[in-house]
Amino acid sequence: MATRTVRIIGDELLRKQSREVEEITPRISELIDDMIETMYAEDGVGLAAPQVGVLRRIIVIDIHPKQKDPMVIINPEVVLQEGEQITSEGCLSVPEISGKCKRPEHVIVKAKDRDFKDITIDAEGLLAKCIMHEIDHLNGVLFVDIMIENDDDDSVEKD
Numbered sequence: 001m002a003t004r005t006v007r008i009i010g011d012e013l014l015r016k017q018s019r020e021v022e023e024i025t026p027r028i029s030e031l032i033d034d035m036i037e038t039m040y041a042e043d044g045v046g047l048a049a050p051q052v053g054v055l056r057r058i059i060v061i062d063i064h065p066k067q068k069d070p071m072v073i074i075n076p077e078v079v080l081q082e083g084e085q086i087t088s089e090g091c092l093s094v095p096e097i098s099g100k101c102k103r104p105e106h107v108i109v110k111a112k113d114r115d116f117k118d119i120t121i122d123a124e125g126l127l128a129k130c131i132m133h134e135i136d137h138l139n140g141v142l143f144v145d146i147m148i149e150n151d152d153d154d155s156v157e158k159d
């Protein structure tokens with residue numbers, strides 16, 4: 001495993017659409033390991049593959065990083081979103097800025113796990129925010145694009 005360099009806003013790759021994963025190759029497996037290591041090394045609660053320069057629909061999330069139980073989400077598809085929450089967001093690819101966004105309070109997402117088995121994730125609150133933030137990365141969207149207010153909160157989780 002190795003850490004990879006996180007791309008920063010201004011890098012065109014962050015604005016591109018990521019492609020679906022068709023199978024778990026050794027290369028994809030290594031990418032997932034490196035993404036997890038990079039997320040922890042950067043003190044993030046999530047990371048999407050385009051943030052380390054790979055245009056693939058892969059997300060890793062751990063909203064309780066001390067427990068080191070990362071979630072791997074491949075080819076996510078939002079099948080339900082409901083409610084509304086105003087989140088506080090930061091991003092490893094957008095240093096120095098944090099702000100509030102409007103996100104669904106509850107989402108259900110179908111995806112594959114790292115063994116390429118079907119999974120369904122039912123998420124609320126922080127996890128729902130995190131999943132939607134990462135899915136945006138897969139579509140070239142950064143939180144600053146949808147930010148409703150800048151809040152200069154340094155303590156906010158980054159992903």
Ligand code: NI
Nearest residue numbers: 091092093159
């Ligand atoms: Ni981010």
